[in-house]
Amino acid sequence: MTTRNVENIDINLPNLIYALWKKLKEQRKMQIIFLFCFVLASAFSEVFSLGSVLPFLYVLINPIGLWNLTFFRNIFIFLGINNPNYLLLPMTVIFCLCIVFAAFFRLVTIWLNCRLSAAIGSDLSCEVFTRTIFQPYKYHLERNSSELIAAINIHIPQSIYSINLFFKLISNAIIASSIIIALLIINLKIALSLIIVFGFAYLLISIFIKNKLAANSLFAVNATQNQLSIIQESLGGIRDLIIDQNFNYYIKKFIKYDKPLRIRDLQNEFLGSFPKYALEALGMILIAVLGFLIKSLSPSTVNAIPLLGTIALGAQRLLPSLQQVFTSWSAIKAKQENLKKILDILDRQNYNKNFNLGYSEISFNKELRLSSISFKHLNQKKSIFENIHLTINKGECLGIIGTTGSGKSTFIDIVMGLLIGSQGYLKIDGLNLYSGKDSSRKIRAWMSKIAHVPQSIFLSDSTIAENIAFGIELNNIDYRKLKNAIEAAQLNDFIESLPNKYNTFVGERGVKLSGGQRQRIGIARAFYKNPQILILDEATSALDIRTERKIMEKVNCLSKDLTIIIIAHRHSTLKNCDRVIEINGGKIIKEGLPKDVLY
Structure with a gap:
């Protein structure tokens, strides 16, 4: 649909009323x-x-x-x-x-x-x-x-x-x-x-x-x-x-x-x-x-x-x-x-009414490939990434390290399809997500396969159950999956200590919970989704070593077909990864086994 930006319309009442009528x-x-x-x-x-x-x-x-x-x-x-x-x-x-x-x-x-x-x-x-x-x-x-x-x-x-x-x-x-x-x-x-x-x-x-x-x-x-x-x-x-x-x-x-x-x-x-x-x-x-x-x-x-x-x-x-x-x-x-x-x-551009429709032909059976990816934010001259090449195989556990501000989280946003590279392409089993009129639908289908756990977890002012099964009506929550997710995220003891168990309200933005508890709810949310790709972006930074180790053991015991990407500053979190890359200055400067990159 062709649109006309109101910023270019002479601001008088007849024009505004006519624009509203349309x-x-x-x-x-x-x-x-x-x-x-x-x-x-x-x-x-x-x-x-x-x-x-x-x-x-x-x-x-x-x-x-x-x-x-x-x-x-x-x-x-x-x-x-x-x-x-x-x-x-x-x-x-x-x-x-x-x-x-x-x-x-x-x-x-x-x-x-x-x-x-x-x-x-x-x-x-x-x-x-x-x-x-x-x-x-x-x-x-x-x-x-x-x-x-x-x-x-x-x-x-x-x-x-x-x-x-x-x-x-x-x-x-x-x-x-x-x-x-x-x-x-x-x-x-x-x-x-x-x-x-x-x-x-x-x-x-x-x-x-x-x-x-x-x-x-x-x-x-x-x-x-x-x-x-x-x-x-x-x-x-x-x-x-x-x-x-x-x-x-x-x-x-x-x-x-x-x-x-x-x-x-x-x-x-x-x-x-x-x-x-x-x-x-x-x-x-x-x-x-x-x-x-x-x-x-x-x-x-x-x-x-x-x-x-x-x-x-x-x-x-x-x-x-x-x-x-x-x-x-x-x-x-x-x-x-x-x-x-x-x-x-x-009148804003980039609005796609079909964005929420699935794309039945997309599949992830082999690999995720980024080729010649470059990216920069609007009104910024310097690119965050320049000519990035990386292939992630299905079932692989990839670790990412880098200094603060090196672009690790932006890199993950590109992998998830949240940000689109200004150059290059993102391919899933050879399917270019950036090409074609149905690009937004393909990206949406790709996102549906991903569970992302950031360092700062968003929690709504609702129950623990509703925050774990995020975006699902209360009557439609699968409580078997919910309990499995709670156990995997090491939340059992905490929830059992609450009078209302998983029906306890967490407060606005989870204000009634500690930082570690909020992170574990975020991890449980990822487990509940049962994704094909699990992305942990400093997801265990607020946890003690013992709790982090138990959660990572659960992660490592998941299906061998699950692809895992972990960003962490603690080297111990990444020691069991299949491969580790180091990002710095908008480039991948190191890539290899954990023992070769971390130590």
Whole structure:
């Protein structure tokens, strides 16, 4: 699918709305069309309710005058009313019914607006989350996680609010137009006067405040994302923060963005609200002036009072609709950067909807081969690897050593398919994972054969069982495999000492566990997966020698077809490997038996 990056779209509301329209499902587009059809019905009900005011007031003041109008007299005779003295009750009923129907259509329109906005918001939220987590690993390395958190928790809700306001804007614009048409029919000169005064006032205000609203919108988006980063940093490092007593540093950073953000939010709220009170006062003054002129210029007010009452009611209906149009426009303008952020995420490249589909033809029966692999991160001139060649046979246990920062973990990321070499290729039994349109599917199929245990284990705030069977629904956990994995990772004694055994919650990021316990859960997770390739990246660094030895014995006793790659600083961890390589300066500088490389 060809996409157009929102960064290149002129940031005005019509372009943003059109860009959003293209992202909507066909079902949502049909629902929007239905909504606007209902809005038209609501507009007609407003016209009828306003049109019923004039004859109702005539009946109250001068029923004979209304009866003398041929149009109304024919209608009354058709309804079986032959005397003007009997008009009061039917006209009262008709007037009340028109008001009730108008109110009903308005309420249903508001409900449909909210319901449809929420549905579109849910679509956008799920799509943003899906597109983001399906991005390549390199994308996530180059961006802050606060961007996604801000998108889901801040930009999406604000965008839903903007969508709801847009529907309100269109609805009220249609209703206001219908009221204006009704007023023009009732009295052309007076209606034109009201339109010119109110229309010019709102237009003038809009021109003066639109740039301020846009500037506030941009500031709010950046400030909220910076606040999220500060919260993540301070809570993520709360242990060091408490020890070092650096509270004021983060508090000052938070206040730096928070106070101006609240001030600008208040500015936007004031700018959207203040015309209401000014123009309501102006409207009342115009009605008073109109009443004075009618009384001064007309000897009789019997016919003038119904007209004045109808115009007053029309203005009372018109002003809230015009104010809602203005308020919606100003609020959307103040939130437009949120919508722009969401559209920008939805337009990102490298998104593959088929990434989660398997690739049935891939197999690993012979070897994994890296040929002429080079790699460097974005915006970095120096390559981490240059022209790497390595073959790993199925069933082999390969050890990797190297100084800190030599690129061992990056090398593993390339082997797993998380990072793609800028040059060269990765082949599995002769199948090039980098070639073809289905490259991402082949890489995903390759990843499904791998279990990776890093030095820092990610644990969710759930039970030990759920963390070992990571990503599997609680009801679908295989407890036989779970117990075998727990035993192999030397977790038996620890879990048996817990009141809730493997149903014990570990806390956020495993905060209730020691570093060694977290590592053993990570190792148990790898055993549970029953992989074809097991990668241990400093996976036993937090364990004591005795526990590490027992785990490595379990690893060495696994199937001879299991391919194992171990990164470790302890030479004792690698002594039973079939082969050891040493990486330094982006190259493999040593390769051979453990006794030849380690000692």
